[in-house]
Amino acid sequence: MKTFFVIGNPIEHSKSPIIHKHFAQQCNVEISYERMFCNLDDFEDDLLNVIKGGLAGANVTMPFKERAFAMCYQVSERAQLSKATNTLTIQDGKVYGDNTDGEGLVQDLLYNGITIKDKKVLVIGAGGATRGCIPALLQQQPKQIVITNRTFEKASLIAKEIGSNTVVAKPTLELDDDYDIIINGTATSLNGQLPPVGDCIYDNATAVYDMCYQNDPTVFMQHAQKINPDIIVIDGLGMLIEQAAESFNIWFGQRPATKELREILRAS
Template sequence: MERYAVIGQPIGHSRSPAIHARFARQTGQDLSYEALEVPGAELQARLAWLHQQGFSGLNVTLPHKQAVAGLCLSVSARAQQAGAVNTLLRADGGWIGDNTDGEGLMADLVRLGIGIQDRRVLVLGAGGAVRGILAPLLALRPACLAVSNRNPWKPEALAEAFKLHGPVLPRTHLALKGEVYDLVINATSAGHSGAMPRLPGGLLAAGGDAYDLSYGPAHAPFAAWAALQAASRVEDGLGMLVEQAAAAFELWRGVRPQTTAVVAALRRQVQTGTDADEVVPGHQAPRRSHVELPPQD
């Protein structure tokens, strides 16, 4: 049985084992997928050890997405552009890095019927996730694409870094006053501390959409903001989470799982506060940190 895992710290919150267990069952694949707690100081040694143990692929989550990029034999063009890796594929002598976050968002927007072309799009935040989604968003030819951030220098840097893909309008949150957008995408991590960036009113056009990369309790502040703006719809990032996982699964196994039922099941879990892990009939329960990692010197 081929082995896969997600690595990060902390890892107890990860929904990836439950998602991949469902994908495996749905596609009839015989594999195991675990969640492994890996401290930053041990990242390089653990990656080498997991390769030595024969793992076929890994997902990477916070806080290692950037650091892992520098530990790969090579990285895909999109991971290079993002400066971050969320998926590792086994190769002779090491790992090849990729980034499926942008593909995950695009697939979720398609699934939800949220268009980009000819619409005025505002992205809040300028961190690693934004680096992963900007190029695919620009490829869909929005009427304009603005990036607004608390730290005012990051949008300027992103506009420069992505100028070959299309124009990015750098903004600060306050400088958005008087501007109007058809779609606002929240890619800040503010919701994890119960916060929402301070934004001027009137940002969202009548009939405008709001999309949040965050989900669960972290989605609440943005959802409340969007409701105040009378957004026509507010979506959270659960669908993107499942879609980026489906893209990784396809890279590893050569088959793309169906996502709609998996998103629905995950949403039920989140809404009912069920534990992240779930036993899928016919498959073993996803495991956490069961691998005995070697002691570090």
């Protein structure tokens, strides 16, 4: 039986163990997959300890994705572009990194009927979640991707590293109402807070997407719909399921079906 963890801080809310155990049953493989909490100062040491204990692989969530990237012996092209990893595979004691977040986000947007081609997309946040999604969003040929963050320099750095004229950074105080899709890549919803952006961004948007998920609509989703009652609101549960399916495929060479699991988790 192979051992896997999902590593983060916080982590108690994570549905990843449920998802991967469902995938394992569907694909007829045996795994152990559990949550692993890390103190902010202990991530590298904790990861090395479980690797020594026979770890087969791990998913990494906020706020460790960029630090996980730095620990990898080798990374995929999409992880290299994003400078963040959420999927680790351990072979012969070496860490191989990939990033399935962007694929998960795109697949969930498409599943919910939100097309990205020729659209103007605003991404809030400049952490590993944002880094992970930009390359996959670019493949969908948006008109423009605007990255904003409380610390503008971090957003500017991501735009510069991506190296595409389609991706630009903009200070939060300079945002307007000219966005079709708004994606919250921050963890503010986990604390019941809103990202530091003005309400005007929601006025003409078709959809908002929160990478976080909770049993009820997040405060970000509720606030957007209060400003614009016609806006479509989507949380990150579908993204979690789709990125997990891609991770499972990396580990086992099988991509599980996700529709049934979506229905199970939404009903729970």
